[in-house]
Amino acid sequence: MKFVKNQQRDETLDLVCRMCPMHLLEPGDRLKCMKKGQVLEVLTDYDGALDDIPEWCRKCGQEFIGLEEDDECYKLYIRKVA
């Protein structure tokens, strides 16, 4: 897992407390509304997302930038490339 710090982002998607598999459904919808090159920050407290989101990015052709962890949630960064 690649860790990042102070990653710039264009939009944030807050999925904290939302149940699996919303972390695999909502990023795709949000990325559709974003431009290529923009970065989406996904907030989640679901441990499974740490494996699922990088894998989802690989399948969908998006770039997984990395992960930052804070006191209450994980922040996962995705750059729209497809």
Next chain:
Amino acid sequence: MKRVYLDHASATPVRREVLEAMLPYFDREFGNPSAVYDLGSSVKQVIEEQRAKVAALIGARAENIVFTSSGAEANNLAIKGAVLARRNKGKQVIVSAIEHHSVLNSARFLERLDFETIFLPVNPDGLVDPDRLARALTPDTVLVSIMHANNEIGTIEPIADLAELCRSRGVLFHTDAVASVGTVKVDVNELNVDFLSLSGPSLGAPKGIGALYFGEKTRLMPLIHGGIQENGRRGGTENVPGIVGLGRAAELALWELPEKAGHLRNLRDRLVGGIREKVEKVLFTGHPHHRLPGHASFCFQAIEGESLVFMLSQAGIYGNTGSACASKALKTSPVLVAIGVAADLAQGSLVFTLGGSNTVEEIEYVIETLPNVVEQLRRLSPLWGRETVPYDQVACT
């Protein structure tokens, strides 16, 4: 025998238009909304249309509505869900002393999880004092829950002021609007609330459906874990007929609200005026002006409320003692205790909640009948004639 139903806060008949809208979703449109084929996706689309209708009734955006099984579940989800999602931010919850049991008991449940709960007193009219709330707030306060209107005494709280106070301190604010939505204008932006509960039966939708509004940037820990239903906020296959019923009822309520409120107010004023004129030693509870338009609540001296409700039903008049839970448990209503009504006077509680279909003739029948029933019961009462209870004044505890 004439039947005059004045217990709309307890239950309302499902409206014909609502029932007709629901019927196809019991058989022809039976698909699971989560299914990928058209039998499911068409139903999913219908759910989203209903979400928009419910949102419109309260000035919200559709994506900020989650459907629940009831107003009680909406209250549970708001209180437990919001507090547990913010458990790292603080450990104190404030609710008013006159909340519905679904709020009071959710707060008590949180006490078991080591949260501190403050039960905020109200004044004799049932109003929460914003200054008192301001003094109760601490840096540890996570959520405040104060109902929009009280189902038992009809008082409408100054929610916008209370919510603004909480917002300025970074505290989430929930209001239980089950008693008010569909009866008075309710707008989440004007009220400035983070969460708002509503219920289907209050609007002429069936029992078993409710909804919670949640504001932008709020988080809710689910109570019912499942899958993608309600966008991952509440598991379980959706109650599609109920949701359709709530959507249709919300649509009708939005159209009819201004006229309905005036009609209810006129009937209520006539009812209160008539009873005030013909019955002595009765306390009118709740705020005289800031109250629900179709709500009239009383405490009759030297009478048991249950006896009065029963005797009235024998004459075809259906009211309520106000607190079914307390009444069945032989306890004094916590709401009446909170506004300072003396315990024996509180036993004589009677609540009438009017609906859009009630008529002037029905109200005149109640005004004609009720004084006789009260007199009969008082003749049998060993308490009648004893001036042991101040019936015309209350002392807030």
